[in-house]
Every structure is written in C-alpha cells, then in structure tokens.
Amino acid sequence: MQNFAVRQRGDVASSFEYVEGWGMAIGAHARVLRPRSTEEILRAFELARRDGVSLALRGGGNSYGDASVNERGYVLDISRMDRVLAFDRESGVVVAEPGVTIEKLWKTILPHGFWPRVVSGTMFPTLAGALAANIHGKNNFAVGTIGDACREFDIVLPTGELRTCSRERNADLFHAAIGGFGLLGCFSRIVLETKHIYSGNVRVRGISTRNLREMMQYFEANKTRADYLVGWIDCFPGGDDSGRGLIHDAEYLKPGEDAHPEDTLRIAHQELPANIMGLFPKSQVWRILSLFNTDLGMRSINAAKYVAGMLEGLGEPYLQSHAGFSFLLDYVPNWKWAYGRQRVDRGLIQYQPFVPDAVAHEVHTELLARCRKVGQVPYLGVFKRHRPDPFWLTHAVDGWSFALDFKVTPTRRAQLWKLCDELTEVVIAAGGRFYFAKDAVVAAEDTARFLPHDKLAAFAKLKRACDPETLLDGNLYRRAFRDWLVAS
Numbered sequence: 083m084q085n086f087a088v089r090q091r092g093d094v095a096s097s098f099e100y101v102e103g104w105g106m107a108i109g110a111h112a113r114v115l116r117p118r119s120t121e122e123i124l125r126a127f128e129l130a131r132r133d134g135v136s137l138a139l140r141g142g143g144n145s146y147g148d149a150s151v152n153e154r155g156y157v158l159d160i161s162r163m164d165r166v167l168a169f170d171r172e173s174g175v176v177v178a179e180p181g182v183t184i185e186k187l188w189k190t191i192l193p194h195g196f197w198p199r200v201v202s203g204t205m206f207p208t209l210a211g212a213l214a215a216n217i218h219g220k221n222n223f224a225v226g227t228i229g230d231a232c233r234e235f236d237i238v239l240p241t242g243e244l245r246t247c248s249r250e251r252n253a254d255l256f257h258a259a260i261g262g263f264g265l266l267g268c269f270s271r272i273v274l275e276t277k278h279i280y281s282g283n284v285r286v287r288g289i290s291t292r293n294l295r296e297m298m299q300y301f302e303a304n305k306t307r308a309d310y311l312v313g314w315i316d317c318f319p320g321g322d323d324s325g326r327g328l329i330h331d332a333e334y335l336k337p338g339e340d341a342h343p344e345d346t347l348r349i350a351h352q353e354l355p356a357n358i359m360g361l362f363p364k365s366q367v368w369r370i371l372s373l374f375n376t377d378l379g380m381r382s383i384n385a386a387k388y389v390a391g392m393l394e395g396l397g398e399p400y401l402q403s404h405a406g407f408s409f410l411l412d413y414v415p416n417w418k419w420a421y422g423r424q425r426v427d428r429g430l431i432q433y434q435p436f437v438p439d440a441v442a443h444e445v446h447t448e449l450l451a452r453c454r455k456v457g458q459v460p461y462l463g464v465f466k467r468h469r470p471d472p473f474w475l476t477h478a479v480d481g482w483s484f485a486l487d488f489k490v491t492p493t494r495r496a497q498l499w500k501l502c503d504e505l506t507e508v509v510i511a512a513g514g515r516f517y518f519a520k521d522a523v524v525a526a527e528d529t530a531r532f533l534p535h536d537k538l539a540a541f542a543k544l545k546r547a548c549d550p551e552t553l554l555d556g557n558l559y560r561r562a563f564r565d566w567l568v569a570s
C-alpha cells in the first residue's frame with residue numbers, strides 16, 4: 083500500500099492510500115483506518131456510517147484478488163492489533179489479537195516445541211485474514227483448515243455488538259464467519275490450537291512424476307502416512323506429459339529422532355538465508371526472474387525445474403526446517419515483481435478450482451488443455467489434496483485443487499477473463515468450488531451455483547442480522563456475493 087497522508091480520524095489512525103490485492107492486478111485508492119483496539123474498531127464502523135461509505139476489512143493484504151480492496155469506501159486494516167495475548171506452554175493454545183501474523187505466531191511458539199496446525203504458503207497473513215478465508219495448508223487432507231484449529235473468537239458486529247463464538251456458543255456465527263471473508267463482522271480476538279512437535283525439522287522426500295495420473299496415485303497411496311503433500315506442476319507440455327511435476331512429501335520427526343531439538347527449535351535455525359549460495363542477495367532475484375517472465379522464458383524455467391526435480395527424486399530424503407519447507411514462496415522476496423512493477427501493465431491472478439475426487443483427473447487435465455489451446459499457459463501450477471470441513475462457505479471438498487498463476491497484461495487481460503469464465507463453467511458443471519482468497523474472476527451467479535443453497539440462505543439471514551445496513555461491502559462482496567445475498 084502506498085501512503086499519501088496520515089491523520090487521525092476520530093482517534094483512529096488513517097491515511098489515503100492505493101490499496102491492492104497481492105497479485106497487483108486489482109487495486110483502488112481508499113481511506114485506510116487502522117484501529118488499535120476493539121473500541122477503535124467500533125469507532126471506525128461509526129466513521130464509515132457517518133461518512134455514508136462502506137468498509138472492507140483487511141489483514142496483511144495477501145489475498146491475490148479483491149478480497150480486501152474497496153474502491154467505493156474505506157478499508158479497515160487490523161494489522162496494528164498484533165499482540166499475542168496468551169500462550170499455554172502445556173497445551174499449545176494461543177490467544178491472539180487479529181493482526182498477529184503467522185510469522186509472529188510460529189516465532190512465539192516454536193522455541194516451546196509447537197508449530198501452527200495450519201499455515202499458508204507464505205508466513206505474512208494475519209490470523210484474522212487467515213480465519214476469514216479459512217486457509218488450508220499442504221496438510222489439508224490430514225488436518226483440515228485453520229477453522230478446524232480454531233477454538234473460539236470474538237467478533238465485533240457492525241451493529242455494535244461483540245460476540246464470543248465457538249462450536250458451542252453462537253455456533254452459527256462461528257461456522258459462517260470462518261470462511262466468511264469479513265462480511266459479517268471484524269474478528270478482535272482469536273483462540274487457536276497448535277501442534278506439539280519434537281524437532282524444528284521435517285523429513286522431506288522429492289518424487290518426480292511423469293503426469294497428473296502418477297501424481298494423484300502417489301498422493302492417494304501415501305496420504306494416511308505423510309503429514310504434508312504438495313505437487314508442483316509444469317503446465318506447458320501436453321499429451322502424455324500433461325501434468326508432469328514434482329511432489330514434496332514431508333513427515334514430522336518422532337520423539338527421539340532429532341538428537342538436538344534444542345538447536346533445531348531455535349528461530350535462527352528456521353531463518354531462510356539472505357543470500358543464494360552465500361553470495362547473491364535474494365532480494366534481487368526478482369530482477370532476474372523478470373527477464374524470464376515471458377511464455378518462452380517460463381517454459382524454459384519450468385522445464386529446467388522438472389529436470390532438477392527428476393534428479394531430486396533420485397536422491398535420499400533430507401531434513402528441512404519447518405519454515406523452509408512451509409514458506410518456500412517467501413524464499414524469494416517480492417518474486418511477484420517479476421510480473422511487472424508499473425501499475426498499468428503488471429500483475430498476476432491466481433485461479434484455484436477445487437474439484438471432487440471422482441472427476442478431478444479428467445477436469446484438471448481439461449482445464450490445462452484449454453489454457454494451452456488459447457496460449458494462456460499458467461506460469462506456476464500447484465496441486466493439493468483436500469477434505470471437507472463444516473464451515474458454511476468453505477472452498478474445501480473431498481478432492482483436489484490446482485492453483486494456477488496467470489500473468490496479466492493489458493493485451494492478455496480480456497482474453498484471460500474470458501478463458502477463466504470458460505474454465506469456471508467446466509469446474510461448476512463437475513461440482514467444483516472456488517476460493518475467494520485467490521479468486522478475481524468468479525461472478526455472483528457462479529457463487530450461487532457452486533455453494534450449497536441452504537448454506538447461502540442461512541448466510542444471507544446472518545448477514546441481515548449482523549450487518550443490517552450492509553456496512554461491510556468491499557469489491558469482493560459486490561462482485562461475488564451481493565446479488566445472491568440480496569436475492570436470498
């Protein structure tokens with residue numbers, strides 16, 4: 083976010099800024115309010131009401147699309163409410179303010195032998211943003227989403243009420259606000275369970291796979307043993323090589339397997355090195371990547387990565403720190419800048435369909451073929467296995483997701499959106515779902531087709547009760563929710 087002016091608005095710090103999604107392809111100017119307490123959240127609601135504008139809630143701004151962008155009102159950024167309030171060293175239960183990041187969480191608990199049960203591929207999201215999106219990790223098939231690790235939260239409603247929610251108390255609001263993308267109220271306190279670990283390392287195997295079928299067979303054969311499974315896919319080749327890639331399979335170390343947990347559980351052991359091969363600063367790697375950010379360049383990089391993966395697949399399992407394994411994408415700071423830095427021509431979108439197990443191979447193969455046919459091949463493809471969860475608007479299914487990164491330029495944009503519309507038809511016809519933390523393209527009529535109607539109707543009823551004036555109304559709400567919520 084670029085800062086234009088900072089001032090106090092009714093005691094809530096605020097400034098006028100350009101606020102964009104992580105993928106940089108979607109953004110807008112907005113006044114950003116930065117509360118430091120529950121009272122200031124309430125005051126921010128009052129300010130928006132008084133000024134006759136809507137509010138979008140924002141955490142760390144790591145959603146790729148428009149989930150925390152608001153071009154017609156204010157943005158309420160909770161990142162300054164970032165204190166860990168309590169941590170029980172016996173049970174691993176953490177009580178935190180909403181703006182605590184995943185990074186701050188793991189750095190607080192790791193030295194005591196705990197690790198977050200669910201993390202995203204980057205450590206920069208806040209707990210509120212993670213809970214609002216109901217994020218999943220590379221272990222979704224085994225442990226569910228972050229919502230499954232949440233015991234309780236406090237939420238401030240636009241009506242001015244503060245509700246404590248859990249599976250036993252205000253259970254409807256608990257299951258709707260987790261994965262509810264900040265449309266019902268603002269989390270102000272979060273209670274999470276974390277996992278006891280016996281080492282700061284995980285044991286990792288690389289497995290090279292010749293096509294999507296092989297990758298899926300490996301996941302299925304190993305999903306009851308492995309703690310984490312994630313597949314990287316080279317989206318360029320077609321035919322027999324379609325979906326070729328590399329799996330990373332990781333397991334926690336059992337008690338006694340790490341002879342020196344006191345060393346590996348130190349934060350210093352987890353930190354990623356600042357230089358590559360001790361020489362080249364990582365902070366500059368995006369400049370080199372930008373030279374390859376063309377179809378030809380990315381075809382070459384993907385092919386080289388596939389060959390490197392084949393060699394890795396021949397090697398023995400190795401130990402890697404939790405942070406190194408979990409946050410691989412953070413290894414190259416600002417890698418997204420390789421997609422351009424000028425506001426007019428930059429950015430990427432991620433398109434991540436979740437498809438039921440029975441048809442996943444056929445559907446994902448079809449999606450890739452359609453991308454290749456129109457010459458819009460994703461530069462990065464990541465494959466994961468999921469399981470259902472009880473949250474009303476969840477993206478997770480008993481099936482598989484394929485996260486596809488597409489480059490956005492002025493010349494590609496219209497054709498790319500048209501392609502995504504076509505892919506969306508294929509996914510919805512197959513009973514698939516989408517994930518609003520990644521999405522930038524799905525329309526309200528699509529949302530109404532892929533989410534269960536009883537859950538949508540119940541969510542609409544809660545929205546009317548929690549937010550009767552529709553104060554919480556950002557770009558994502560207007561694009562993907564408003565029409566069906568109003569109609570329900």
Ligand SMILES: Cc1cc2nc3c(=O)[nH]c(=O)nc-3n(C[C@H](O)[C@H](O)[C@H](O)COP(=O)(O)OP(=O)(O)OC[C@H]3O[C@@H](n4cnc5c(N)ncnc54)[C@H](O)[C@@H]3O)c2cc1C
Binds near residue numbers: 146204211219264
């Ligand atoms: C490189 C990269 C890798 C990623 N990998 C994964 C992954 O592996 N798995 C995964 O699931 N996701 C992944 N994500 C997506 C990311 O985890 C989610 O977008 C997450 O929601 C970001 O949190 P944030 O704090 O940045 O929130 P933002 O992006 O700022 O906001 C996300 C949502 O939270 C809402 N919100 C913010 N604060 C509050 C609040 N106090 N109360 C209620 N609602 C609120 C916002 O309105 C918005 O709808 C990845 C993102 C990136 C950039």
